[in-house]
Amino acid sequence: MSRYWSKIVKELDPYVPGEQPRDRRYIKLNTNENPYPPSPSVIAAIRHAANDLLKLYPDPNCQELRDTLAQYHGVEPGNVFVGNGSDEILALAFFTFFKQDEPILFPDVTYSFYDAYCNLFSIQARRIPVREDFRIDLSEYVEPNGGIIFANPNALTAHCLPLSEIVGLLERNTGSAVVVDEAYIDFGGDTAIPLTRIHPNLLVIQTLSKSRSLAGLRVGFAVGNEDLIEGLERTKNSFNSYTLDRLALAGALEAIKDEEYFQMTCRKVIATREWTAKELSKIGFSVVPSQANFILVRHASHPSRELFQKIRNEGILVRYFDKPRVRDYLRVTIGTEEEMRTFVEKLGVLVQS
Numbered sequence: 001m002s003r004y005w006s007k008i009v010k011e012l013d014p015y016v017p018g019e020q021p022r023d024r025r026y027i028k029l030n031t032n033e034n035p036y037p038p039s040p041s042v043i044a045a046i047r048h049a050a051n052d053l054l055k056l057y058p059d060p061n062c063q064e065l066r067d068t069l070a071q072y073h074g075v076e077p078g079n080v081f082v083g084n085g086s087d088e089i090l091a092l093a094f095f096t097f098f099k100q101d102e103p104i105l106f107p108d109v110t111y112s113f114y115d116a117y118c119n120l121f122s123i124q125a126r127r128i129p130v131r132e133d134f135r136i137d138l139s140e141y142v143e144p145n146g147g148i149i150f151a152n153p154n155a156l157t158a159h160c161l162p163l164s165e166i167v168g169l170l171e172r173n174t175g176s177a178v179v180v181d182e183a184y185i186d187f188g189g190d191t192a193i194p195l196t197r198i199h200p201n202l203l204v205i206q207t208l209s210k211s212r213s214l215a216g217l218r219v220g221f222a223v224g225n226e227d228l229i230e231g232l233e234r235t236k237n238s239f240n241s242y243t244l245d246r247l248a249l250a251g252a253l254e255a256i257k258d259e260e261y262f263q264m265t266c267r268k269v270i271a272t273r274e275w276t277a278k279e280l281s282k283i284g285f286s287v288v289p290s291q292a293n294f295i296l297v298r299h300a301s302h303p304s305r306e307l308f309q310k311i312r313n314e315g316i317l318v319r320y321f322d323k324p325r326v327r328d329y330l331r332v333t334i335g336t337e338e339e340m341r342t343f344v345e346k347l348g349v350l351v352q353s
């Protein structure tokens with residue numbers, strides 16, 4: 001710790017990303033990346049954009065990408081905000097909407113960046129316990145609050161809420177912003193984007209990192225009422241006007257256009273998830289029902305912490321969270337069919353010994 005750090009930095013509790021080791025080749029099932037490469041047309045578009053124009057700043061309004069996203073989701077360009085990954089949009093949203101007198105509400109088991117942002121911006125939070133089966137119960141989000149955020153499907157648990165329950169929350173909670181983080185929505189859930197037309201306090205955030213195989217490009221977007229989008233713009237333009245570079249803008253635009261490739265890879269991930277869940281249950285695992293590109297699992301007789309190490313020694317990385325409520329589980333990202341076959345085979349051997 002340096003004496004030059006500000007008081008708030010001394011007290012930060014930063015988010016810890018999953019490991020990206022380089023010591024050997026692993027089957028990476030630990031950070032919820034897509035196992036399939038980006039669409040070839042995305043790579044071509046990025047290559048094409050690597051030209052002399054890089055000497056110029058990119059469009060600070062990202063207009064072409066916003067227009068394309070608006071058309072794709074049936075809203076107006078003024079309802080769309082884009083950012084350098086959805087993490088950046090989440091940070092801007094916490095600052096823009098959640099610095100209020102009342103604490104904000106979010107699930108106790110969820111994406112740990114929400115805690116990090118509360119810390120960074122000195123926002124008070126109340127963590128509402130998810131149910132025993134890890135379902136989020138929105139009927140418990142009733143107290144006065146400075147905002148509500150949850151991931152749908154939820155991070156870690158992969159549980160997905162039906163839109164009817166989100167509508168119920170929005171009808172009760174009209175006095176503060178409600179942010180739905182849909183990083184995993186394309187793997188089987190229904191997006192709340194259409195609800196943004198009716199509910200002026202709803203912001204839906206999505207990312208190209210997971211379902212569009214572009215974690216390395218850093219592009220996310222948000223959809224909501226124009227007032228919400230304008231608030232995000234104000235914050236962004238007080239911090240960094242050029243959050244998306246020219247290569248990212250070119251690649252993202254193409255990723256949204258290549259619907260066929262997107263649908264195909266999502267279908268494959270979903271099919272492999274169902275296969276993996278079935279095979280794991282045959283060898284003694286319980287699997288929390290998932291609508292995401294990962295599953296939360298535990299074995300009846302082998303502690304997850306041990307399995308995490310043993311499978312790592314076999315060259316396969318999964319995620320173990322030494323945190324209340326989930327420390328009995330492993331979170332496993334869905335890889336390719338072949339990767340998951342290897343994973344199930346190696347686990348099968350480990351749990352028999």
Ligand SMILES: *Cc1c(COP(=O)(O)O)cnc(C)c1O
Nearest residue numbers: 085086087111151155183207209
């Ligand atoms: C992966 C993830 C994000 C971050 O996505 P980026 O766009 O890569 O920043 C946001 N929220 C949740 C719940 C995630 O799992």
